[in-house]
Amino acid sequence: MDFTLSPRIEEYRARIAAFVESEILPVEADRSTWDEHENIGPEALARLRAKAKAAGLWCLQLKPETGGQGLGKVGMAACYTEMNRSIFGPVVFNSAAPDDGNMMVLEALGTPEQKARWLAPIVSGEVRSAFAMTEPHPGGGSDPSMIKTRAERQPDGSWRISGRKWYITGAEDAAHFILIARTSDDPRYGLTAFLFHRDQPGWEIVRRIPIMGPEEHGGHCELAFDGLTIKPEDVLGGEGKGLKVTQVRLGPARLTHCMRWLGLAGRCVEIAQEYAATREGFGVRLAERESVQLMLGGLAMDIEIGRLLVMRAAWELDQGRFARKEVSMAKVHVANTLHRAADIGIQINGARGYSKDTVLEWIYRYARQARLVDGADEVHRMVLNRHLESEGRGFFAWPTGEA
Structure with missing residues (x-):
């Protein structure tokens, strides 16, 4: 398994990062662009989506013949994490749930007539x-x-x-x-x-x-x-064949959630680091306190573990396998990491973190659902135990290539 990004994927990742920085984060910072449910409002979303389309950053997850760029799951992992540095990122690129999973299952299983009628309008952004x-x-x-x-x-x-x-x-x-x-x-x-x-x-x-x-x-x-x-x-x-449809849709959809959640977890670290670097108490900057260093260092490790689990599962999917146990491991770990990242971010920011002056409290409320959606933690741990019982020591086997 080599998770080195190809030059093409790295180019898309970098372009998405730049787009989020210059176009989406300023909109996120302007509360007048939010709707009543604390998401991006329709007018601001329409403007950003038009820019994303013009930049060639639209529906990267789909095949070229469907209207995407065919990045594969490993490419999606790198790009989706960058998208969700902003709470509004994925929907701008038409890579947010539930449209994301619906488009992929329609692309995989739809007839040509169904793709024309039901898929194409979602791809274009005409409908949700x-x-x-x-x-x-x-x-x-x-x-x-x-x-x-x-x-x-x-x-x-x-x-x-x-x-x-x-x-x-x-x-x-x-x-x-x-x-x-x-x-x-x-x-x-x-x-x-x-x-x-x-x-x-x-x-x-x-x-x-x-x-x-x-x-x-x-x-x-x-x-x-x-x-x-x-x-x-x-x-x-x-x-x-409904069970097959759910399997084709939900496995990759669970993993794309993880890809996006890693972006949010990283944003929590970013906000915490910025505050800790400047905030002083009793003559010492927060960043110099060992307790804060331990929190941020441990969180950085957990995010990196999550990235490796996500990349492993993405690689398995790109090989044409279902990657059930790999997806379950990523789902449990990343969901809990996101919740912990938001909690630590708020703790380091103190009252500022609990207020709406940053997006930390937004992420914290959003993060609690991560341990429930697409299968609760306990369900995925039971799935892992079933694999362990059936595979024994083979559960831990390394993937091997041809001699």
Whole structure:
């Protein structure tokens, strides 16, 4: 495994870093550009997205024929971390969840007709999208086998949907939806993925669920389905292949979260270092205090461990493997590192960190969800234990090349 960046990827990384510094951070610093949910407002976002497109920094994660640059997962890891030096970065480059994961799964599994209708408008930035899988109890959360929302085949071949979903990220602003519903009780082939548009009748947004942290565009919503009709051509990946769709989408999506979270963790360190370098107490700068040095040094080590775990998982995905245990390890470690980075950043900044004078408190509230979204810490640790039980000492085997 060689994580040396190619000159092409390094060029994109450097250009993104420069764009974030010169274009996005000044907008982030101007609170008048924020919306009521503490995200970037639509006018400022539209201006920055136009600049990102003009600079050739748009949808880097997709294949060239889809409208991207085909950087691969290792390239994405380097670039996504730079994007999220700003809290507003990823959405400017059209690399934010949930559109990011939805575009990649549509690119991988969509038919040419589905790509033209459902994918292309997301790629262009014309619409936003949502992935509707999670359900209220007793429905499915981290365990898709528990999904209760049902799709019943009609005499004309269409499907009629009934059920509920909740915590659907971006639903209020989304036009294109991917919905996971049960089409049979088969434990392996009982789920199917469907595509639908917000203007189709037979469903509604029950509420936008208030959350602890700042919100993505479109919030986190509860949806009710009572007669939504979906045509056969809007089945994604084939009937009974919904579990495959979730696997193709969620593995890389979990890792892209980690890529972005590393950027936020680094921003916390940056803010803490800047303050510690100038703030004095009892005649000593904070940066000279051993306690502060221990906090920042330990945090730097944790971020570097996270980078290596993310790069290892990205490399595995680029080799065509699912990288389930590698993604799980990265997800647990980076989520906790982000939370710790925000906490330490606030501690070093004191009252300033707790105030809204910096983005530390924004990141802190946002970071708490990292240990829950796309599988709680405990779920991923159980996944790792299953690998350990089945592989034994092979769990720790080194990848080997051909002789």
